[in-house]
Amino acid sequence: MAEYKHDPTRKPLYLYSLPDNVISTLVPKNITSSASASTEDETRQYDDDVSDTASTAGSVSSTAQTDRTCALCNMDFPTGLDKRGHLKADLHYYNLKQKIRGLSSVTEAEFEKLADGMDESLSGSDWSESSDSEADTKHTDKKAGGLASLLQKQAVISSARQKAAAARKKNKGSDDLDDEEGDEQPDGKPRTTREKREAAEATASLQPFVWFSSPTLPENNYFGVYRAMLTPEELNGTNTDEKDDDAAWSTRMATAISTRQLAPISGATAAATATAIPSTSAAASDAATPAPVSIPAGYNGRHIFLCMIGGGHFAAMVIALPARRNKTANVPMNREATVLAHKTFHRYTTRRKQGGSQSANDNSKGTAHSAGSSLRRYNEQALIDDVRGLLRDWKPLLDTADLLFVRANGNTNQRTLFGPYEGQVMHLRDPRLRNFPFNTRRATQNEIMRAFIELTRLKVREIVPQGAGAEAGTAPVLDEAALAERQKQKEEAARRKAVAAKQKEEEDTALLHTSQLQGLARRSKVPALLSYLKSNDLAAATFRFFPPDAPQNHHAPTLLHFAASQNAPTLVSALLLRVGADPTVLNGDGKTAFELAGDRPTRNAFRVARSELPASAGIDWDAARVPLPMTRAEADQREAREKEEAERKEAERRRTEAARLKKETDTDNAGSNSAAGRKKKALPVKSAQEMREEEARGLTPEQRMRLERERRARAAEARMRQAQGGN
Known part of the structure; x- marks a missing residue:
């Protein structure tokens, strides 16, 4: 196998085909939760589809909680869908119960160890996109029952341990006091030297990874191999005495990795x-x-x-x-x-x-x-x-x-x-x-x-022990300047969050007002619109539709623009004369509300408002591009003249149409004396049934039923009139 001389963390490393410079430098590290390590997010992402969701020892050092982070279980998720699935999982419900009882949360591997031997999901919700378990039919009340069963099981085990410890203490003499110094506490935690060692080994076995250090990695970075890929003999050895021998364990781990190196398939x-x-x-x-x-x-x-x-x-x-x-x-x-x-x-x-x-x-x-x-x-x-x-x-x-x-x-x-x-x-x-x-x-x-x-x-992880001076026995102490800086950062983050929340609330309110006002203006509900403006303390002169970048709001950003574009002269007059709308505002195309009016009555409404509003209103009508003022009487007279002109034109059109139809009728009568006309008269007259069938041809069944009902009604009315005339 050729030696890989480049940085091994830049490309994926396959467990069964590692470079020589990586294999020769791997050193197993027995990192347990007692080390109070803090695990950072993976600094090098090998593949977007490969995401490590198993939790390691310690807590995630990132202080920023996103919408894809579960602070209770201390887990990050690549998507919001993954987080929603986690919130329905057993681990989340169990940690919720732990928090209520005042206990610390457990990792995913620790929870699987606790639930070992149980056939079905405790809460009835396995994380899957397709309801992978039959237990998905269970209800919320069954979730609490399953978790209570696990907590009850833990209580029974803890009670049994306490009884066993009490029996051992009673049977042992004073010679064993040194070994039994620090008996079990009521919470069931071991206190003896042997039990502490066994607890440390058990905690290490709960971790999903075996960690290896290498000089090819940056400081405090480690390679991780899933324990599931190793055999029990490689993890624990065949002799129980080897468990206390770190050198034997390290040799066993190094041998396990080296024996897994396989030559590539040709x-x-x-x-x-x-x-x-x-x-x-x-x-x-x-x-x-x-x-x-x-x-x-x-x-x-x-x-x-x-x-x-x-x-x-x-x-x-x-x-x-x-x-x-x-x-x-x-x-x-x-x-x-x-x-x-x-x-x-x-x-x-x-x-x-x-x-x-x-x-x-x-x-x-x-x-x-x-x-x-x-x-x-x-x-x-x-x-x-x-x-x-x-x-x-x-x-x-x-x-x-x-x-x-x-x-x-x-x-x-x-x-x-x-x-x-x-x-x-x-x-x-x-x-x-x-x-x-x-x-x-x-x-x-x-x-x-x-x-x-x-x-x-x-896997490549950065695991930093809590306190850089841990080896020297001193805990890190932050000075006043660092504490003040941290407090300042927290206050700044809280302020930004409050500003963002306020801005979001204002945007939602503006969006609601926009939809309501545009709906009322579109239906020309003038009294309702004026009442809405008053009840919500909105000024027609300053209110702008939201969002401003919408195409409709770009063309008509204000109520006056919207009313003018809808050709609503009554609404335009009410906005100008009653609520003080500003006609000088320009839209996204640089046009005033007057320039959006599509008919003469709407434009006349602007000119009438210019004549009726006093000069003290402070409106620059020239900037609003409104022509000379016009009184309401002049507007009414002009509208009446236009109406008379329209009626005259309509009457003339009707006379012209009647003359055309009369001419066509005379032409048809003249042609009836010809051979074609006589032939047309000789055609047999259609019966009533044939005429009814011809009328119903091409109609839908519903239309035919409606036509038949109308015929019967007319026939009934005719019979009633005939009966009344006979009497």
Whole structure:
């Protein structure tokens, strides 16, 4: 393997193909929570799709809390959707109970250790995009019950420990007082030297990572490897005495990393491997079970198996651990994963808009007898048969896999994989079996590959102990200047937050006023508009529509502009004469309200207001581009003249139209004496039924019914008139 001379943190580091200069410099570090370390966010992001959601020892040192941060659980999330899923998860509800009891929060790994052995989610909400667990049908009252069960379980364990400690203290003599100095406190925390050592080892085992230092990294930066990728023998050793030997533990960790270095797969081997595997990438339907998959002849190396099942979705993949060189093999650390086999299934098993599987609903409420429930029951059994058939076909690959990573929440999903059933392939007691030590989404091929990348890539974290002078036994002390600066920063942040909140409130209020005023002006509700301005203490001369960059508000930024553009002379007069609107304001195009008026009555309203408003109003009508003033009487006379002119033109148009129609009628009468006219007269006269059918031709059924009702009404009226005339 060629030595990688560049900065190893600039590109992803693969656990099974590390550069020589990194392997030779790795030093294991036993970093536990007792070290009071503070973990910073990852300073180098290798891949946007690979996000480390598992929490490490200590607390996040970042002081800024964003909308994607859970301050209670001390976790950051890449998106708001991830945070919303976390707020429904068991860990968040458990830490909420801890806070109410006055206790400290726990990390995700610590919570999984506490909930070990429980088959279903405590709160009934596993973090997934597709309701991956049948427990999603539980209600909020069941969440509290599940958490109470866990707290009760902890209380029972704590009580048992206290009783055991009391019994040991009673049976031991005064010779053991040195070893038992500092007995257990009522809170159940160990106080003896042996118990402190055991507690430190247990705390270290709860962390999802094993940390390694290297001179290739900056100060206080460490490489992290998931503990799930290591065996129990590598973590704890075969001899219990080795647990206290740091040198033996360091040697064991270094050996574990070095033995995982594999030579890249050559191009010929990768091609033979790819051709030896049948295609199993399509989503499952009702097609037949795929052909059995055997170990490829071109590859007999190490590999791992990953699968996820939940919510009717199943995805599985077998991936070779040696990296594969791609076309640009001359670039250091340029590798690709080799997929030996992969398969996805999906069946409609979850109840839409209600959550949970059909079997969970049947167990809680009894068997349903709808068509949808029968289809879901059939699909559940079909999914079980498909998954177990695929595991039987992949048995050679599963038997030789280094590790088996499985996500199967709920009893139904676990029974699907682990049975018991005839020809069972996977077993719960398999030492290779692992859970994913981080949150996962819907079971898809992309999610399986994301999980593989997350598991096999080294993480880079900055872990700074609390207090730079910890080795010297002195705690850092901030001087008065630093304290004052920190207090000043807090006050400035609070001030900016208050200003932003006030600005947001003002914008929301302005947006509400804009929508209300424009709606009233559009319907010419003059009294209601004036009342709204008065009740909300708004000045028509100064109020501007919000947001100003909207196209409509750019053209008409004020009420007067809006009224003029709507050709509402009554509203224009009310705004100018009663509420003091300013006609000199320009819009985004540099036009006044008068210039937006589209008809003569609206323009006359501006001229009448100019004549009626006194000079003391202080309006520059020339700047408003309004012509000479006009009295209301002149405006009325001009409007009457225009109305008479319009009526005269309309009467003349009607006379012209009548003359044209008369001329056409005379022409038709003259033509009736011709041969064509006589032929037209000789045509048979249509009957009443034919005329009714012709009228109804092309109408819709509703129109025909309406026409028929009208005919019957006219006939009834005719009969009534005839009867009255006969009497």
